[in-house]
Amino acid sequence: MFRAEYGRAVSVLVRVCGDIDLAEEAVQDAFTAAVERWPSIGVPPSPAGWIITTARNRAIDRFRREASREDRYAEAALLRGGSEPTEEGPLRDDQLRLIFTCCHPALAPTAQVALTLRFVGGLTTAQIARAFLVPEATMAQRLVRAKGKIRDAGIPYRVPDEGDIPARLRSALAVVYLVFNEGYAASSGDQLVREDLCREAIRLGRNLAELLPDVPEIMGLLALMLLVESRRATRTTADGALVLLAEQDHRLWDHRLIAEGQAIVRQCLRRDQPGPYQIQAAINAVHSAAPTAAETDWRQILQLYDLHLSIAPSPVVALNRAVVVGEIDGPDAALALVDALDLGGYHLFHAIRADLLRRLGRSAEAALAYDEAIARSENVPEREFLRVRRRALAES
Amino acid sequence: MKQYLLSIYQPDGPPPPPKVLAKVMRDIDAMNQELKASDSWVFAAGLHAPDTATVVRVKDGDVLMTDGPFVEGKEHIGGFTIIKARDLDVALEWGRRLAQATGLPIEVRPFQGEVED
Numbered sequence: 001m002f003r004a005e006y007g008r009a010v011s012v013l014v015r016v017c018g019d020i021d022l023a024e025e026a027v028q029d030a031f032t033a034a035v036e037r038w039p040s041i042g043v044p045p046s047p048a049g050w051i052i053t054t055a056r057n058r059a060i061d062r063f064r065r066e067a068s069r070e071d072r073y074a075e076a077a078l079l080r081g082g083s084e085p086t087e088e089g090p091l092r093d094d095q096l097r098l099i100f101t102c103c104h105p106a107l108a109p110t111a112q113v114a115l116t117l118r119f120v121g122g123l124t125t126a127q128i129a130r131a132f133l134v135p136e137a138t139m140a141q142r143l144v145r146a147k148g149k150i151r152d153a154g155i156p157y158r159v160p161d162e163g164d165i166p167a168r169l170r171s172a173l174a175v176v177y178l179v180f181n182e183g184y185a186a187s188s189g190d191q192l193v194r195e196d197l198c199r200e201a202i203r204l205g206r207n208l209a210e211l212l213p214d215v216p217e218i219m220g221l222l223a224l225m226l227l228v229e230s231r232r233a234t235r236t237t238a239d240g241a242l243v244l245l246a247e248q249d250h251r252l253w254d255h256r257l258i259a260e261g262q263a264i265v266r267q268c269l270r271r272d273q274p275g276p277y278q279i280q281a282a283i284n285a286v287h288s289a290a291p292t293a294a295e296t297d298w299r300q301i302l303q304l305y306d307l308h309l310s311i312a313p314s315p316v317v318a319l320n321r322a323v324v325v326g327e328i329d330g331p332d333a334a335l336a337l338v339d340a341l342d343l344g345g346y347h348l349f350h351a352i353r354a355d356l357l358r359r360l361g362r363s364a365e366a367a368l369a370y371d372e373a374i375a376r377s378e379n380v381p382e383r384e385f386l387r388v389r390r391r392a393l394a395e396s
Numbered sequence: 397m398k399q400y401l402l403s404i405y406q407p408d409g410p411p412p413p414p415k416v417l418a419k420v421m422r423d424i425d426a427m428n429q430e431l432k433a434s435d436s437w438v439f440a441a442g443l444h445a446p447d448t449a450t451v452v453r454v455k456d457g458d459v460l461m462t463d464g465p466f467v468e469g470k471e472h473i474g475g476f477t478i479i480k481a482r483d484l485d486v487a488l489e490w491g492r493r494l495a496q497a498t499g500l501p502i503e504v505r506p507f508q509g510e511v512e513d
Contacts, residue, residue, distance in 0.1 A: 106484060153506045154398045156483035164485075 003122035006031070007207075008091060009051045010119050011098035014157055017059055020119060020147050026062070030055035095120075096159050096211050103172040104155050111146035112175045118143060120207070121200055131197050132182065169212070173221050173277065176204045180225050198229055216271050220278030223264035227284035230257035242385040246293045258288045279308045298327045315341045323352060331359040347376035351386060363393045397480050399438060399507040400487040402494050406474030408446070423497035431479060431490070442475035474500070480511060 006027065013023035030051045044050040102115035113132075117123045123131075129139035149155065160168045183197025205222040212218060234248035265285040268278045283304045290296040305321035318341055326334030335356045343349035354369035370390040377383045411417055424440075431437035446465035453460045465472060477494060481487040484506070491504040 104484075106488065152508075154481075154483045154487070156485055160485075 005048050005051055006122035007098075007120050008048060008095060009055055010122075011094035012052050012091065013055050013059065014098055014101070014119075015094050016056060018157060020150065022059060022062075023055075024119070026055040026059040027051070029058045033058075092211050093159060095207070097157050099172055099208065099211070100160055100168055101150065101155060101157050103168070103175050104150075105168070105171050106153065106155060107146055107149060109174070109178065111142060111149075112171065113178055114139060114142050115146050116172075116175050116204065117179065117200065121204060123200065127196075169215065169217070172208065173217060176201050176208065177221060177225075177277075179204065180228075184228060195232070198225070198232070201225055202229060216268050216273045217275040217277050219264050219268055220275055220281045223261045223268070223281035224277055224284060226257045226264070227261035227281060227288050230254040230261065230288060236381065240381055242381045245287065248293070250290065250292060253288065261285060262288065274307060274311060276308060276312045279304050279311075296327075298324055302328060315343050316346070319343060319346075319349060319352060326356060331356040335360065345376065347373050347378075347382075350376065354386070354389070358389070358393060367393050397482065397511050397513045398487075399509075399511055400479050400481055400484075400490075401503075401505045401507060402477040402479065402487075402491050403503045403505070404474045404476060404494065404498055405471045405501045405503065407471050408469075420498055424494070427490075427493050427497055428477075431477070436479045436481060436486075436490070438478040438480055440475070440477035443473060446472040474498075478507075480513075 009027045009030065010020075010023050013026050014020055017023045017026065033054055034047070034051060038044070099116065099120055102119055103112045107115070114128055117128045117131075118125065125140050125143060126136050129136040132139070159165075179197055180201035183195065183199075183201060202222070202225050205218070205225055209215075209218050209222050230253050231245075231248060233254065234250075234252045235243055237243060261281065262285045265278070265282050268274075269282070283301050286297050286301050286304070302321065302324045305317065305324055308317050309321065319338060322334045322337035322341075325337060335353070338349070338353055338356065341349065350369050350373035354366050354373055357363075357366035357369055367390055370386050370393070374383050374386045374390070377386065412420070428437060428440050431440070447463075449465040451462045451464070451466050453462070477490075479487060479490050481490065484504075487504050487506075491502045495502045
């Protein structure tokens with residue numbers, strides 16, 4: 001209960017205080033008061049409303065104690081900011097305001113992620129630091145600098161103008177996707193999956209979908225995350241070793257998540273306003289629909305990649321499409337496509353090349369490619385998987 | 397009301413051909429007119445080339461003068477515009493206009509303090 005209410009309360013207080021630090025202090029005071037008083041007065045009928053009202057009163061008291069010219073204007077804003085905080089419309093606007101502010105493109109992506117997880121997600125600084133494998137002091141500094149930039153550069157607390165919303169939404173979705181990706185294939189460290197981050201990203205995605213209903217790319221991202229998450233149980237062995245998609249036991253996938261993801265994909269298809277997240281979700285939906293890996297409908301996936309390339313081309317998309325071509329037309333055709341790409345810095349480029357070369361019996365070249373992939377991977381289970389493959393080459 | 401510095405970062409070397417330069421100046425002028433009309437304009441001007449600069453330093457009570465810009469680099473500040481704006485979004489929009497007009501990167505940086513509206 002607390003984390004959801006925390007995010008909502010902070011968003012209202014940010015509107016009335018115009019400052020994240022003050023908002024955060026006021027809300028934390030209110031939570032402390034709740035913990036102290038609810039055991040004796042009982043849980044109020046509207047816990048969220050109690051928190052918000054208490055936080056606002058604390059903020060007003062604080063302004064009155066520190067009476068200076070600027071503060072008196074702020075106090076007036078506090079007193080004016082009087083719409084009932086748990087009404088759907090204004091609360092929704094406050095939450096959107098907070099999300100868009102945390103995801104402002106003038107902030108570095110790492111700062112956007114930290115702010116969103118802290119103030120929208122309600123995670124503690126320590127939790128976020130652990131999730132991103134940095135010292136707590138580093139994460140705390142990151143947050144301080146980001147809040148400092150919001151204050152000093154004048155990043156406004158408002159929902160963007162309608163014309164700007166698509167671009168700003170891209171920023172917000174990128175933050176959510178970054179969190180999910182960090183959780184799903186941790187870019188460094190010992191574990192392949194960090195469940196807490198994936199869950200948090202899905203929560204943020206659902207939150208956005210609730211606040212901005214019927215935006216196809218938001219739905220697409222949510223479906224994508226649900227479908228990828230549905231495979232978590234089969235992505236690693238009990239020892240944490242990596243298992244490829246082709247070798248996963250489909251029966252162990254979470255079919256509830258698959259059903260939800262596929263339903264969303266169907267809705268998106270009906271809308272016919274394709275976008276990258278929706279297409280990636282659809283691709284995953286096709287994978288999830290196959291009873292066994294051998295029955296995967298590769299041709300349908302190829303069509304989806306073609307659509308992706310036509311609306312949002314990128315070398316990584318072309319790389320993933322080449323893998324699909326490999327499944328349909330064989331490794332030779334795929335290798336020709338892969339070699340034409342300029343992705344030398346990307347570990348998966350080398351891993352995919354290595355696999356294709358291996359299938360073509362070109363072992364010496366495959367070994368070199370595995371070495372390149374291993375050198376660039378920062379993930380222990382992935383590196384181990386690649387090493388096993390490389391060793392198998394030497395033995396054949 | 398906040399103020400922001402929009403600095404134009406220009407690569408070293410000869411200026412663009414006259415026809416290109418003329419269009420840039422027209423676009424900058426148009427932008428300055430709009431800035432003035434919206435009461436956002438504080439100051440705007442182009443700078444002479446960096447080799448016209450002089451650096452003045454005080455050390456142990458002596459004044460030292462050096463010919464040339466403070467920072468030697470491949471780019472220099474070619475000019476700047478100071479605007480008043482309610483928030484960063486407004487300032488960034490003017491920054492975008494200036495970037496489009498000049499074809500150059502623009503640094504948008506807030507001044508400390510506030511001024512009257």
